[in-house]
Amino acid sequence: MNVEEVRETLGDYLIRERESRNITTEDLARATHLSVHFIEALEHNDFSRFSQKESIPGFLKLYARHLPLNYEGVLKRYQLENERILKQLVQKELPLSRDYGSPVTQARGSRWPAGQLGRWIIPSACAVMAVAISLSIYLAPEKAQPPVVPSSAKFYSTAQDLQKPQPAPIQPNPVDADYPASSTPLPEKPAVPASAEPLMPLEKPPAPATVSETEKVVVVGNRDSKRYHLPGMKYYNEVKAYHRVLFDSEEEALKAGYYRARE
Incomplete structure (x- = not known):
């Protein structure tokens, strides 16, 4: 297979050979018992129309036998065409990687001059330091206050109050203890009579028999x-x-x- 044949796709090759013999797709479909839909899919390299990829070589064999063509050459073209389609799909799905280490990318990334960059760094650092100092002063804990010692006069009066006799507690009247509080009993709830017989669940009527579709x-x-x-x-x-x-x-x-x- 020379270079010109490799550059030619499988579909272009099949169309060229079929038209050179004055055979239409309808004539080819009747002769090979293949649908026109599948013949057009082979001639346009649209292999996604086939639900079973393993059946494509068999369709190509019927196609090549009727024209007639070399089946081995047709199968080789199909393999090359399938590999080309897969490579195109992989290239579309993979994102383009960017080389961040190249000198051109590094030169494009440094947009701020050194002098202008230092002009912004110094005020920013001073502002950050001022905020940090303000927060440290605001969040610092208060100084511990010394404990308050009571004076001697107040302590002396408190001691005298403790030495005074305390009044005796009041005892309850014994007469009141002889008459306990009256309590009325709560009425009992009437017992619910149990049902004599449990309710039986209703049986569903049997479904009508259907004739199997098979x-x-x-x-x-x-x-x-x-x-x-x-x-x-x-x-x-x-x-x-x-x-x-x-x-x-x-x-x-x-x-x-x-x-x-x-x-």
Whole structure:
């Protein structure tokens, strides 16, 4: 594969070879049993349209067999095109790193001259020192006051008051103790009679039986490969849910544009 062939994308190569043989995408779709949607995706390098990436080499093999083309060369072009797309995605996602250690960046970062910088540093330092001194004076604890010693005259009068006899406490009247305070008993609450029989929960009526949807299915189609499977075939139950299309008959599947799969 020369340099010109490498520069040419896979889609450009497929379009050039198909048009040189006067084959339309509709003719190619009928011959290969591939949808026009997938053929256009291959020719425009839009591999994101395929839900299963592993099926792309098989589609390319059908494409190359009909024209005919060298399948190994087509597969090599697909691998190179896929690597190129991945590199473009990585370059878009990675942010551009800035070199802060380069002399150009350092020269751009120093915008303030040395004299102008010193003119602002000295007043700022003085202001910070003044604020620190003010806070230290404002938050300093007050000086401890000396304890107050009572005078001798006040102490002498207090001692005399303690020496005076104290009056006896008043005793309660014994007559009043013979008559205790009357108390009326509180009325008792009537007992709540227990229910004779517990309430039984209501039973829900049984749900009506429904017919399983799988019993109605006769033909299973694959939306991705445009092929259908009959009961008993190998991949009848292996078609994924997001690719599955159900038909009532084989004629209905053929009318929808599907082809019978191989065993």
